[in-house]
Amino acid sequence: MRAPEYFAVDMLFDLEEERVSLFIRDHSGEKVAIQTPPGLKHYWEEICDLCRRHGVMPVFFESNFGACDLADRRARLAGCSALIHYGHSDMGLRSEIPVLYVEARAKGIDVSGLERLLDIPEGARVGIFSTVQYIDYLQELSAIVRKLGGIPLIGRHGWRTRYDGQVLGCDLRSAISIASDCDFLVYLGTGRFHPLGVAAAVNREVLCLNPHVPSVKRIRPGEFLKRRMARIAESADAARWCVVTSIKLGQFRLGLAERICEYIRSHGRKAVLVVADVITPEMLEDFDPDAAVSVACPRIPIDDQDRFSFPVLTPPELRLVFEKEGAYVFDEVQPEDFKFSELN
Ligand code: SF4
Known part of the structure; x- marks a missing residue:
């Protein structure tokens, strides 16, 4: 398995220092387990400093492909009394020790540049979806769709996702559930896998908006x-x-x-x-x-x-x-x- 595509090293993420501090104070003994996806590993010094300020020793655990990949059992065996899991939302798995999910949402992004990339006919219904990193920006994208004369639709989350409009590679429900009501499907984020999954699942084209560049790409299911x-x-x-x-x-x-x-x-x-x-x-x-x-x-x-x-x-x-x-x-x-x- 490769590293998740949605983390680019130069992106800014909300690492929720205050919530992490409270969690460490409430739950941690001598050692706290840390899981970070590959794109967030370069924050290890900041994470270590934060833990040490609260008098606990951080121990990093591999791997972290998703919230499916919880290191709770290994962390307990290593003497950690709590786990801080970065980069994913809680998918409802049971855990042997308390877990704090830090979703590491992207911050400081200006999505207004996406407006000029969208060509939406008056009254078109536009289904939008994203990963948890960009979920905060779905409402801003909805406002852009409305401004252009379209009708934005955001699907209800699935059983492994937490937020409406959120998709995972293993839970595409929020996009699939609205596809038949939409004239366009639009993915906000980076990487190909999630929009490709939706395109293949509903056999339709998906427009991919990269909010960083900003740019638009079309993903069609045919070749896949x-x-x-x-x-x-x-x-x-x-x-x-x-x-x-x-x-x-x-x-x-x-x-x-x-x-x-x-x-x-x-x-x-x-x-x-x-x-x-x-x-x-x-x-x-x-x-x-x-x-x-x-x-x-x-x-x-x-x-x-x-x-x-x-x-x-x-x-x-x-x-x-x-x-x-x-x-x-x-x-x-x-x-x-x-x-x-x-x-x-
Ligand atoms: S797609 Fe689902 S099962 Fe696969 S790594 Fe992501 S969360 Fe885990």
Whole structure:
């Protein structure tokens, strides 16, 4: 898995010093665990200074791909009495120690420059969505859409997101739920994965507004769907399958992974269930599979396919291998994918 694309080193983020101080005072013993995504690691000195001012020792934990990747258990084993998780919103996972989520929202952005980039016909309905980093700017973007004569729509958040209009790579509900009511879909933010996920899920173009540059790009699902359908076709004769899930609490879709093993076997193929932490090509290559199904983060087969020497499919893509027909469905994590009580 790669580092999240939405953090650029020169961006300004709200690290909520006051809330962090209060949390440390209320919850921390001698040591506090810290998780930062790659783009925020260069703030480590500021974070350490803040912890030490309150007389606690910070310990940094890897990795931090999302709120799905909570380090609470390892932090407890290392003697930390609380965890400060930067860069993501709470997705409702249970935790063994108290957790403070610092969403690290982008600050100081002037979105007014986006107005000249939008060409909206009078009365057009414009669905807008973003990641948590830019969620504060959705209302300003709505005002721009209104000023241009359009009607802004913001969808209700999904089960893993906290804010209306927010999307995650594994929960695109807020965008998907309004797509059929919209003439345009507009993503505010950086990076390709989230708008590409929405474009593929609803088979529509998404306009991507980068508030930093500012610039606009169009993402269409055609090329992406062609590549994924090629992977599905390559898997048609695969006899040996790896079905891999991740022990990361919010990615541990064990119930679904077990059902998928049975499904593959019911079609006369062999399947082995693998539980990993970070899913890497090297680890799966040792099993010498003809194909694999990733039942963890939906980004892995999409972002990392080129690193694997065999096709790696999502669960909905697997269905197309055996059932040969039906629309492409983008993988989203669902509550029923889990087996134990990962959820609060
Ligand atoms: S499962 Fe993947 S897309 Fe969802 S929060 Fe975790 S890293 Fe992000």
